[in-house]
Amino acid sequence: MALEDGTYLYDAVTHRLNPVATGDLRFAAINPRQRATFRSTAPVQLIYVADLHRLTHTIGFKEPGLHDPEIQKSYYFVDCGMIGGNVYLxxxxxxxxxxxxxxxKATLTKSLALRPEQKVLFAQSVGWPAAAEAGK
Ligand SMILES: Cc1cc2nc3c(=O)[nH]c(=O)nc-3n(C[C@H](O)[C@H](O)[C@H](O)COP(=O)(O)O)c2cc1C
Structure with a gap:
């Protein structure tokens, strides 16, 4: 999660945000092909990163496909879509x-010092609706 003061890794087990980088990285959560024409004012950017190590070393059922890059993709894209859908709700x-x-992806991978098996997938802006923003 990228906020103005830094970026945090969400730990679902402890329901805590652990700091991973200082400084404002929210600009890098926007599509670089859209940044020139669009400036985001969203206070929160959720950055979805798949950690392949968590698939190949799962504490759950050791599905053999979890070592197959194509099946890995299907797992992490479905996971990412489900999380994004829950955030929308x-x-x-x-x-x-x-x-x-x-x-x-390149800037986030570098700035967050991600390991090769950690893949930046997508991001999701969360903020106030435009009408509310205009009325502030
Ligand atoms: C995987 C995925 C990636 C997307 N990437 C972008 C993107 O980079 N830029 C963008 O404007 N919309 C992107 N969208 C579409 C937006 O999420 C959204 O559906 C679109 O902006 C229309 O929103 P609206 O229905 O609220 O107008 C993406 C959607 C998906 C499912």
């Missing part, structure tokens, strides 16, 4: 706006 329930999009 929670955002709607809270009166927030959300937007699922491409991101600057």
């Amino acid at each position: 929670v955002a709607a329930a809270q009166g927030l706006a959300a937007w699922f999009h491409n991101c600057d």
Whole structure:
């Protein structure tokens, strides 16, 4: 999760955000092909990263396909889509706006010092609806 002050790794087990980088990386969560014409004011950027090590060393059922790159892709893209869908639902329930999009994978990989088996997939902006933003 990229915020103004830094980027945090969400630990689902402890439900905590652990700091991984300081500074504002939210610009890199926007599609680099759109950045020239569009400036995001969303306070929160969720950055979805697949960690292949978590698939090949699962604590769950050791499905042989989890070592096959194509099957790995199907798992992490489905996971990412499900999480993004849940974020859309929670955002709607809270009166927030959300937007699922491409991101600057090269910049994020470098800035977050990701390992080769950690793959940046997509990002999702979360913020206030445009009308609410205009009224502030
Ligand atoms: C995998 C995926 C990647 C997407 N990437 C982008 C993107 O980089 N830029 C963009 O404007 N929309 C992207 N979209 C589409 C947006 O999520 C959204 O559907 C679109 O902006 C229309 O939103 P609206 O229905 O609220 O107008 C992507 C959608 C998916 C499923």
